[in-house]
Amino acid sequence: MALNLEWSNEQDKLEISDELIALLNTLLQKAGEAEGVTEGEVALTFVDDESIHELNRTYRGIDRPTDVLSFAMQESLDDELEIVYEVEDDEEAEQLGGLTDVLGDIIISVERAKLQSEDYGHSLEREIGFLFVHGFLHLLGYDHQDEASEAEMMGKQEAVLAQVGLIR
Template identity: 40%
Template sequence: MTINIEDEIQIRIPGTDLEDLAHKIAEAALDYEGCPYEAELSLLLTGNTEIRRINREYRNIDRATDVLSFPMLEYDSPSDFSWAEAEVQDCFNPETGELLLGDIIISMEKMREQAKKYGHSEKREFAFLITHSMLHLFGYDHMEPDEAKEMENRQEAILHSLNILR
């Protein structure tokens, strides 16, 4: 698993190696969803100003948000990786052979705000945002109540498998 991390803001969680945690969560999500490939993604850690700019530019929503996901793949159904090998040139990094999942952008300022608001640790909030975004990269969404419930159940199962609890 390759995670290309760019850290623009340098907000740290005391006692937590963010890169190591991101790798553990991404690997757990890949395993939970049964991805048969090694994978690659990009992770940008930024602040509210930059995520607001990106949100405005790509989604026409002029406000800061906690996390944005930009999947590289389109699925017939979430986590259905069966078609990927037929599209090798579009789906895999030609140098590493890893499946290109997409980009995750996290506002570390919003992560900190939400951890305080929800009364849990920053580590748990960061882990939740990575998990949530990984599911988006696998084709899940939460626009409808049944989709939201499915994502919630998967998020909790992945976090629970790593003993990252509320």
């Protein structure tokens, strides 16, 4: 298996072009390479502010829209019980094995990305690319709760974006 991007578009403010998806796939490959992640699946969904607002309120308890949300499938908590699967045959084992390859979901508000690209004075492609790499790093466990971790994450994001020419 390779590092794969599955995507869906649940908003109607912007047509999602094949070129944008190709760019995001390239960013996924570059970010994965930088982090030593060569296999897995990332699900990306484009939404509007209303949808991401609802998700942010439901899952994070924050009652406002945001630009990107990430839901990691590979993280586990100390108190979390391990799921043990009993399988009958090789085919069933192979199907269950595919579940462990899912890295997680990234949700991007296209409305918010458009506003931010205008505010920051760069292209929408750069903003969506930034949000996508940011979300991917969250899937791998990176966070930005303090200055040091934010600087580390920002450095990693900018390095990947620079590789494909998405600079400010």
